[in-house]
Amino acid sequence: MPATSAPLTPGLASFLKSLKTNPIDTSIDNLISLLKRRQIRHSRSCATATAYLLLRVISFCRTTDANKLIERVQSVGRRLMAAQPREMVVGNIVRRVLGLIRDEAEDDRDAEFALSDAGSESQPQTPRVLEDPSTPQDRDFLSVRHEGSERSSSRPPLTSHSTNPAPISMFSLLSGPEAESSLPGSPVPGSPSGRVTGHGSVRDIRAEVLDGIGEIIDELGQVDDQIAAYALDHIHSNEVILTHTSSTTVQKFLLKAAAKRKFTVIHAESYPNNHDATHATVSGTVSDEDDNLSFESFQKPLIALGITVILIPDSAVFALMSRVNKVILGTHSVLANGGLVAAAGTRVIARAAKVHQTPVVVVSGVYKLSPVYPFDFDSLIEYGDASNVIGYEDGDLVDQIDVQNPLYDYVPAELIDLYITNLGGHAPSYLYRIVSDHYRKEDISF
Amino acid sequence: MATAKDASAGSANKPFDIVATYNNLLRSDPDLTMPIAAIEALVLLLTHSPSSTISETLDLLEKSTADLKKAIPNPIGLSAGTDLFQRYLITTLQRPGQLGPAGDFNAIRAHLLSNGRLFIRRAKESRDKIATFGRGFVRDGSTVLTNGGSRVVASLLQHAAGEKGGPSAVRFRVIYVLSSAKGNLENHHAEPEGMETVRALRAAGVPVATIPESAVAYSLGKADVVIVGAEGVVENGGIVSRLGTYQIGLLAKAMGKPFYVVAESHKFVRLYPLGQYDLPIEQHVIDFKTDEDLTDEAHPSDCTDKAVLGEAVDFTPPHLISALITDSGVLTPSAVSEELIKIWF
Structure with a gap:
């Protein structure tokens, strides 16, 4: 019950605390209502909450059958996504967990074919060997890479075992009839029976899935530092950088570069939804909302490192753009076509940068990358509290005019020059590749 | 080499006409796209050819594809189909397993021949x-x-x-x-x-x-x-x-x-x-x-x-x-x- 953690305002911290004690269904309902009430917002908080919840869901799911596990996660995932469809990270995390389960189930089947449990047992542990808090970014970087490469390399043998080779989607037209109907392809004589009986009974895939979720959670915690590791490649001495909103990812990125180089930061204040937080970030008086977890408890402001920070109103962006060398933006979520949904005002900045041919760099964790194709841009944009624009003190005015406060902007791919994720820098047109590395096709619309 | 020569000579004598087959296929089914018609024509060609070795077949395919491309004014669409078919054959043959080089070449031929209809159905699907x-x-x-x-x-x-x-x-x-x-x-x-x-x-x-x-x-x-x-x-x-x-x-x-x-x-x-x-x-x-x-x-x-x-x-x-x-x-x-x-x- 959230009531047990009375001193906390409902949010991520209280949710994580209650997760340990509450029964699983209560926790699900709890998160759904938190998402609905927008008491958990920010991509990372939503992602963390989802990951922890799924961790519980899976560890309490008393089944060894991968399909049942997938069904369970799907049903929970659907409810979470329906609760707040615009927080796309929720769907992303659910899809990644589904992908994990599918991978493990397939590895399992593979192992049965190879008739060697030892090989499959050692394989998922390879990334864990490197687990060492002293080199967090390398570890996670490796493990994510490893995951991707492993997946792509593990697929072809798998399909070639079960049926005619069909690893390539373009061949799907010509390949053997349907999966098992052409059995001549399966080489090991005893394997068909092994597949039928041995499925899941050999070992519990949940342990590995739970490990995998643990890695996702680790990734969520380290993503900013990993991205910041690329800072020195992109920020050079005496450059003028323009940024927007109080994104911690951007701040860490700038701070990392500030440790070595001197540059100037122009910070647009992003009135009316984020200006308080932005002011606090600039002046270093961060009294962080409980939403942002303790891992970034205190952060030195850029000015403490001798960086010149110029705070400007959003309306001055275009005027100053001609002097800016680079625009660095945070984002809410990134879409499969290379476009992104970010705090309102981002599109204006990106557009202004385009006019002045200023490079636009977006820093974002891979967890924000959604496989969803934006069919309808308008539906992605959330509208927030109108009283941020005009307070209710101005009662007369509120009666007479219609006040709107969109929280997000859709920025099309052609306005972005580069994405920096925890995997490195990517052109917007390359994002489809990262999507296909991280999400299984069958999970994209579940 | 000698076998390849024989095969091409043999196919020249044969009454099977790849171009006519292709055109017939396109005419007979208005729903058929050019690449699929090309694949169908090649499958039919394999039915009519007695070739039983890999190089013989590939050679025959190459030659007929070239003929087909020459005869059709705009071969861009159909070349997608012929290329795909050719690559599919080659990759299947290179792959280990019964359909590979170690296995019986006739198996893959039989698979292709028996599934001709299936390809069309899939293309429509x-x-x-x-x-x-x-x-x-x-x-x-x-x-x-x-x-x-x-x-x-x-x-x-x-x-x-x-x-x-x-x-x-x-x-x-x-x-x-x-x-x-x-x-x-x-x-x-x-x-x-x-x-x-x-x-x-x-x-x-x-x-x-x-x-x-x-x-x-x-x-x-x-x-x-x-x-x-x-x-x-x-x-x-x-x-x-x-x-x-x-x-x-x-x-x-x-x-x-x-x-x-x-x-x-x-x-x-x-x-x-x-x-x-x-x-x-x-x-x-x-x-x-x-x-x-x-x-x-x-x-x-x-x-x-x-x-x-x-x-x-x-x-x-x-x-x-x-x-x-x-x-x-x-x-x-x-x-x-x-x-x-x-x-x-």
Whole structure:
């Protein structure tokens, strides 16, 4: 019950605390209502909450059958996504967990074919060997890479075992009839029976899935530092950088570069939804909302490192753009076509940068990358509290005019020059590749 | 080598005519696309050939493919099919397993021969698949501009209209660009391609406006999205499509309208055209003439020229394309090269 953690305002911290004690269904309902009430917002908080919840869901799911596990996660995932469809990270995390389960189930089947449990047992542990808090970014970087490469390399043998080779989607037209109907392809004589009986009974895939979720959670915690590791490649001495909103990812990125180089930061204040937080970030008086977890408890402001920070109103962006060398933006979520949904005002900045041919760099964790194709841009944009624009003190005015406060902007791919994720820098047109590395096709619309 | 020579000599003697087979296949089934017809023709060729070794078969395939490409004025679409078939054979043969080099070559032949129908069915199914992927692109209250006689676009739009009593029919309107190249001529009764789709959509209750190509710029302001089909999708993600698609793409870009291409993934061609005049086909779209030339030639040539114009294609470069809706998902143009690389290397 959230009531047990009375001193906390409902949010991520209280949710994580209650997760340990509450029964699983209560926790699900709890998160759904938190998402609905927008008491958990920010991509990372939503992602963390989802990951922890799924961790519980899976560890309490008393089944060894991968399909049942997938069904369970799907049903929970659907409810979470329906609760707040615009927080796309929720769907992303659910899809990644589904992908994990599918991978493990397939590895399992593979192992049965190879008739060697030892090989499959050692394989998922390879990334864990490197687990060492002293080199967090390398570890996670490796493990994510490893995951991707492993997946792509593990697929072809798998399909070639079960049926005619069909690893390539373009061949799907010509390949053997349907999966098992052409059995001549399966080489090991005893394997068909092994597949039928041995499925899941050999070992519990949940342990590995739970490990995998643990890695996702680790990734969520380290993503900013990993991205910041690329800072020195992109920020050079005496450059003028323009940024927007109080994104911690951007701040860490700038701070990392500030440790070595001197540059100037122009910070647009992003009135009316984020200006308080932005002011606090600039002046270093961060009294962080409980939403942002303790891992970034205190952060030195850029000015403490001798960086010149110029705070400007959003309306001055275009005027100053001609002097800016680079625009660095945070984002809410990134879409499969290379476009992104970010705090309102981002599109204006990106557009202004385009006019002045200023490079636009977006820093974002891979967890924000959604496989969803934006069919309808308008539906992605959330509208927030109108009283941020005009307070209710101005009662007369509120009666007479219609006040709107969109929280997000859709920025099309052609306005972005580069994405920096925890995997490195990517052109917007390359994002489809990262999507296909991280999400299984069958999970994209579940 | 000797066997290969024999095979080609043998096939020359054979009554089997790959070109005629291909044309027959295309005529017999209006739903058949060029690449699939080419694959079908090659499968039939294998049925008729007694070859039993791998190199013999590959040689035969290569030769017949070349013949076929030579005989067809615009082989871009069909080359997608023949290439895919050839690569499929080679990769299957290289793969370990019973169908590989160690196994019986006849097994793979038998598989191909027995599943000929299946390929066609799958090719048609992939259209339905695309239609389900593509439904999201047609929104309630939107207006779609389209052109040509693409069967995939037709199936997508009909799917969206929910003619099969689907649960949620989208209410949308269609602006259909009808090619005037054929309609203007003396064979006025031959209706422009796409009329069939127009009728089907109207029957399904979708309001359709038909416009000539000259009215595209004028009408585009009323359209929310452009959806076109393609004859072939080339390596850089551009498309080869019915003449007039390029200008629609340019106009859509200029007006900031999303331009989507609907194509099955078996239409991906290994081709990298650098521009309009770099396509490996000969077409007389631009034909300079003086009065003298005109008097020299009688009108019969005029007739053939126009007929060619109806079949002419152009190349729409990738930067004009917002996304490709294929049976393997919604791809950005740059993803096409990767799919192609996967089958070739």
